[in-house]
Amino acid sequence: MRSVTLCAPGELRVDTVPVPEPSEGELLIRVQAATTCGTDLKAWRRGHPQIPMPGPLGHEYSGDVVAVGPNSRFAVGDAVMGVHSAPCGHCRWCQADQPNLCESIMETKVLGAYAEYLLVPARIAAVNVYPKPADLSYAQAALLEPLACVAQGIIEIQRILGEQTGTVLVIGPGAIGLMFGAMLKQAGWDVTVAGRNPARLQIGTEMGLSCVPLSELDACDGFDVVIECTGQVEVWEKSIDYARRGGLLMLFGGPPGGTRASFNTHRLHYDQITLLSPFHFGPPAVRKAYEALTQGLDLSPLISGERTLDQAAETFTDLESGRGMKYVFTP
Numbered sequence: 001m002r003s004v005t006l007c008a009p010g011e012l013r014v015d016t017v018p019v020p021e022p023s024e025g026e027l028l029i030r031v032q033a034a035t036t037c038g039t040d041l042k043a044w045r046r047g048h049p050q051i052p053m054p055g056p057l058g059h060e061y062s063g064d065v066v067a068v069g070p071n072s073r074f075a076v077g078d079a080v081m082g083v084h085s086a087p088c089g090h091c092r093w094c095q096a097d098q099p100n101l102c103e104s105i106m107e108t109k110v111l112g113a114y115a116e117y118l119l120v121p122a123r124i125a126a127v128n129v130y131p132k133p134a135d136l137s138y139a140q141a142a143l144l145e146p147l148a149c150v151a152q153g154i155i156e157i158q159r160i161l162g163e164q165t166g167t168v169l170v171i172g173p174g175a176i177g178l179m180f181g182a183m184l185k186q187a188g189w190d191v192t193v194a195g196r197n198p199a200r201l202q203i204g205t206e207m208g209l210s211c212v213p214l215s216e217l218d219a220c221d222g223f224d225v226v227i228e229c230t231g232q233v234e235v236w237e238k239s240i241d242y243a244r245r246g247g248l249l250m251l252f253g254g255p256p257g258g259t260r261a262s263f264n265t266h267r268l269h270y271d272q273i274t275l276l277s278p279f280h281f282g283p284p285a286v287r288k289a290y291e292a293l294t295q296g297l298d299l300s301p302l303i304s305g306e307r308t309l310d311q312a313a314e315t316f317t318d319l320e321s322g323r324g325m326k327y328v329f330t331p
């Protein structure tokens with residue numbers, strides 16, 4: 001089968017490798033859609049601690065089951081959508097209801113969705129793969145993984161606010177920011193998305209979100225919840241200004257390793273701002289994302305176009321140049 005390998009920064013190659021065979025609990029999926037992701041772009045640009053190089057690339061997928069190992073929950077012919085990681089269920093973090101922080105969630109993840117076939121390990125197939133409804137496109141189904149990251153953020157907000165809603169400001173109209181906007185709007189929040197990139201704000205507008213340039217945002221508005229989705233330290237530091245007294249600030253975008261951020265201590269303490277900064281996702285977040293997608297959350301404006309595996313190199317060059325938000329490979 002053909003599979004995209006990230007050889008070195010900026011260097012992608014399409015290799016021919018054997019089609020894997022599923023063993024106990026595993027699934028072999030004929031990939032129908034695999035979407036590009038900011039993490040893949042970071043890895044392509046300069047390598048990524050979580051993505052071995054040289055190694056296979058791609059972790060957002062949907063497709064059809066073509067072979068199963070013994071004791072599989074799925075059958076040949078099932079259309080499925082899944083994520084690329086799952087917690088162990090018994091480590092300290094799993095026991096503490098923080099499966100997103102499971103000590104082995106990262107080492108056991110699967111990469112290689114930019115390929116004709118993907119072997120899904122038993123641990124993932126057991127909890128984090130779902131049947132794809134016929135009326136949901138493969139491309140949108142592949143967005144289960146990034147949407148699960150967003151759903152984890154919303155779960156963390158709900159741990160504090162319960163089912164309460166209010167005003168929320170999302171800073172950074174990339175795919176993750178717009179998914180936050182769409183999912184929170186679906187849940188009844190009054191959503192504003194702010195950013196610098198007019199083309200991306202325009203996509204947000206197409207999704208029915210209220211979008212404004214960051215420069216036009218009035219810091220006095222005081223949002224109940226502010227969600228930072230740029231991963232830039234200066235935005236981390238600035239974003240607290242937009243939270244109301246007693247409000248909640250979620251720092252969602254991960255800045256580069258070794259960076260530091262500082263905050264006005266007066267705001268943090270006397271204005272009692274709650275800070276959250278969730279990482280990755282656990283099975284409840286995957287389920288929440290699945291329910292949102294199957295209940296009609298339309299994320300199609302996020303997809304910039306379809307590509308073949310042979311176009312992998314030009315696809316990442318396009319993303320690097322700011323052309324397009326998310327492409328879908330149809331291997």
Ligand SMILES: [Zn+2]
Pocket residue numbers: 037038039059060145146
């Ligand atoms: Zn991703």
Ligand SMILES: [Zn+2]
Pocket residue numbers: 087088089090091092093094101102103104
């Ligand atoms: Zn664990």
